[in-house]
Amino acid sequence: MNNEKRSNFTGKIGFVLAAAGSAVGLGNLWRFPYLAAKYGGGIFLLVYILLAVSFGFALMTAEIAIGRKTGLSAIGAFKALNKKYSFIGYVAALIPAIILPYYSVIGGWVTKYLYAFISGGAKAAADDAYFGGFISQTAQPVLWFVIFLGATALIVLGGVEKGVEKVSKLMMPVLVVLSIFIAIYSVCMPGAIEGVKYYIMPDFSKFSVTTVLAAMGQLFYSMSLAMGIMITYGSYMKKDVNLESSVTQIELFDTGIAFLAGLMIIPAVFVFSGGTPEALGKGPSLMFVTLPKVFESMAGGTYIGILFFLLVLFAALTSSISLMETVVSILCDKLKIGRKLSCLLVFVFSVVLGLLSSLGYGVWAEVKIIGLQFLDFFDFISNSVLMPVVAFFTCVFVGYVIKPEAISEEVELSGKFRRKALFNVVIKYIAPVCIVLILISSVLEAFGVFKI
Ligand code: PFF
Numbered sequence: 198m199n200n201e202k203r204s205n206f207t208g209k210i211g212f213v214l215a216a217a218g219s220a221v222g223l224g225n226l227w228r229f230p231y232l233a234a235k236y237g238g239g240i241f242l243l244v245y246i247l248l249a250v251s252f253g254f255a256l257m258t259a260e261i262a263i264g265r266k267t268g269l270s271a272i273g274a275f276k277a278l279n280k281k282y283s284f285i286g287y288v289a290a291l292i293p294a295i296i297l298p299y300y301s302v303i304g305g306w307v308t309k310y311l312y313a314f315i316s317g318g319a320k321a322a323a324d325d326a327y328f329g330g331f332i333s334q335t336a337q338p339v340l341w342f343v344i345f346l347g348a349t350a351l352i353v354l355g356g357v358e359k360g361v362e363k364v365s366k367l368m369m370p371v372l373v374v375l376s377i378f379i380a381i382y383s384v385c386m387p388g389a390i391e392g393v394k395y396y397i398m399p400d401f402s403k404f405s406v407t408t409v410l411a412a413m414g415q416l417f418y419s420m421s422l423a424m425g426i427m428i429t430y431g432s433y434m435k436k437d438v439n440l441e442s443s444v445t446q447i448e449l450f451d452t453g454i455a456f457l458a459g460l461m462i463i464p465a466v467f468v469f470s471g472g473t474p475e476a477l478g479k480g481p482s483l484m485f486v487t488l489p490k491v492f493e494s495m496a497g498g499t500y501i502g503i504l505f506f507l508l509v510l511f512a513a514l515t516s517s518i519s520l521m522e523t524v525v526s527i528l529c530d531k532l533k534i535g536r537k538l539s540c541l542l543v544f545v546f547s548v549v550l551g552l553l554s555s556l557g558y559g560v561w562a563e564v565k566i567i568g569l570q571f572l573d574f575f576d577f578i579s580n581s582v583l584m585p586v587v588a589f590f591t592c593v594f595v596g597y598v599i600k601p602e603a604i605s606e607e608v609e610l611s612g613k614f615r616r617k618a619l620f621n622v623v624i625k626y627i628a629p630v631c632i633v634l635i636l637i638s639s640v641l642e643a644f645g646v647f648k649i
Contacts, residue, residue, distance in 0.1 A: 209438045213446045216421075216430045218365045220451045221372075222516030223303050224419040226509050229455040230462040231483040236411050237403030238395040238463065238477075242456070244404075245412040249420075249452050252413065252631075254616065255623040256422050256588060257444045259595045262607040264431025265440070271425025272527065274432070278599050285590045288583060289425035290527050295579045296424075297520045297543070298551035299572050301349065304513045305342030305555070306332065306485060311506035312341075314492075319502055323493035328485045332558040339555050343548060349517045350544045353525055354537065365515055372508040373454065379505065380460040383468075383491055392467030395477075396459055410639045413632070414580035420451055421516075423584040423591065426523060439612045458484075465491045481572065521547075550575070567643050581639050589632045596625035 233241045267274040272286035309331065313322050321327055332338050384393055417423040434440070462484055463477075469490045470476035479486060488505070492498035521543060528539040557564065557571035566574045595604055601621045608614040 209443060212430070212434050212438055213443050213450075214366060214369065215362060215433075216427065216443075216447050217450045218362070218369065218515045219426060219430070219519040220419065220421050220447060220516075221369070221454050221512055223300060223307075223509075223513045224415070224516070225451060225455040226458045226512065227303060227307075227481070227484045229415060229419065230459045231480050232411050232415055233396065233459045234463050234466060234477040234483060235480065236408045237400060239397050239399035240401060240403045241408055241412055242396065242459070243399045244408055245416065245455075246452065248409075248412055248416050249448055251619070251623050252588075252628050253416050253420055253422065253448055254444060255620050255628060256417075256591065257420060257427055257448065258441065258608065258620060259591060259604050259624060260422065260425075260427035261431035261434065261440060261444065262604045263595075264428035265434045265436065266431075266603070266607045268432050270429040270432055270523075270526070272530075274428050275594070278603075279594070282590070282594050282598060285587060285594060286425060288590075289423065289428075289587045290523070292424035292579050292583050292587070293426070293520045293523045294543075294546070295550075295575055295583070296418075297517065297524065298346075298547040298549075299554040299575045300513070300517055300520060301346040301547060302338070302342045302551050302554045302572065303481070304345035304349075304510070304517055305338060305340075307506060307510050307513055308345050309337070309341040310485065310489070311503065311510055314499060314502040314506055317499075319489065319492060319499040322489040322502075325486065327489070328482050332482070332555075333562070335556065335559050338558070339552065342551055342555050345513075345517070346544065346547055346551065349514060349521050350540055352514070352518050353521045354540045364511070368508060368511045372512060373457075375501075375505060375508060376454065376457040376461065379491065379501070380457045382495060383461050383464045386464065386468045386491075386494070388468045389464035391472060392464030393460070395467065395472060396463040406635060406638050407642070409631075410581060410585075410635045413635060414584060417584040417588060418580050419455060420448065421519070423588040424523075425587075426519065429523065436610050440608045440610075441612065441614055441616070461491070462487050577643065581643075582636070585632050585636045589629055589636070592624050592629045592632070596629065601625065 229245075233245075263274050263278070264270070267277045269277055271289045272283060275286040276283035310322060313319070383389060421427060434443075465487045466472055466476050466479075466483070469487065489502065492502035492505070495501055521540075524543050525536065525539045528534065528542060529536055532539070534542075553561070554570075554572035554575060561571070564571070567577075569577055595601060601624055604620070604624075605614050605617055608617075614620070
């Protein structure tokens, strides 16, 4: 994101839509439903919502305020406020570089599904074996991954973000309407009600520390928090735009889409696969295995499927563009190189890392790191380790170094800070303590020290 863009957000709607465009993506449509299905349905949803209104609210407010206060993106912003803490910005900057490659692998899967639906393969895609058959190949998934990553790189290089923003304004509302339509259809299928219950009613016996960690990682991922993105967006925000209500709107939008995605997918798992733990625990493949079956059972399902995958692809592209843009602009600044070279470097790096994730489902399926496949490993490192670390230091930084008042002052430039008390308590006490406890237990668990 170059400097010219800093004056781009003319009003509140512009800011909220741009931030929501980055936030709403595969995290909402693909990642949220599979985590919710895996981690106990209703209990995951409840924990997620509680975290969103406390942690999510506090961190997003802090990040946007830091950005707006300094007018800088992550690395510069932490440095400007206190030199000793510039390391937070550096760690944050690493995260999009880890996410982009595997995000593009999933983006490639979405592109392939769109192609399959357009070329008359909707029926075949509804078969249980279709997805597994596709991702375990070598050339096919890599080809689609490189197409997706290449498209992202071309857009970032061409700097057509303005065009993307315009299309976003049209596509986002269509995505909401279509998601509501598909969710209603899913919920009304015979046998779906068990799934709706599983998704909405919390079963407290399914609660565990892992549920909280998974929900927390998902929250950061979905709202593009703890990786410097919202700081950058904040630096583009005008001083008279109401910061607190913008945060509320972005959160509502992001959580609303995630909730709908769960409602589209989880009841359908009960209808088509009987809601067994095995079917619910499918992980990254859940959306791709379940949704084609929903479309197949609908009149005109092929067209709905085409429209749906087109919208998912678009949401994924707007997010991958903001991921790549972040990495590219950091490289330009730090290495003092041009945009073209920087784009090329990021592209090559992402192809290499993404290859691991893609082939990890095929020829390298046997290769495991701490018991995880490559894609899951990268996902774990970024979401369950690095993001909580950045979030923890951000809380400490705001709570004890620059002090919460520095943030309140910034928020109050554009109106009353209604949830100031909540913000202070969460950022100073609740968030840092919880994050450390959860982080320690998750890392210990990952290395098999104990089982939660
Ligand atoms: N928030 C995006 C999603 O939910 O898909 C993922 C993401 C996009 C993270 C852009 C970070 C980012 F810069």
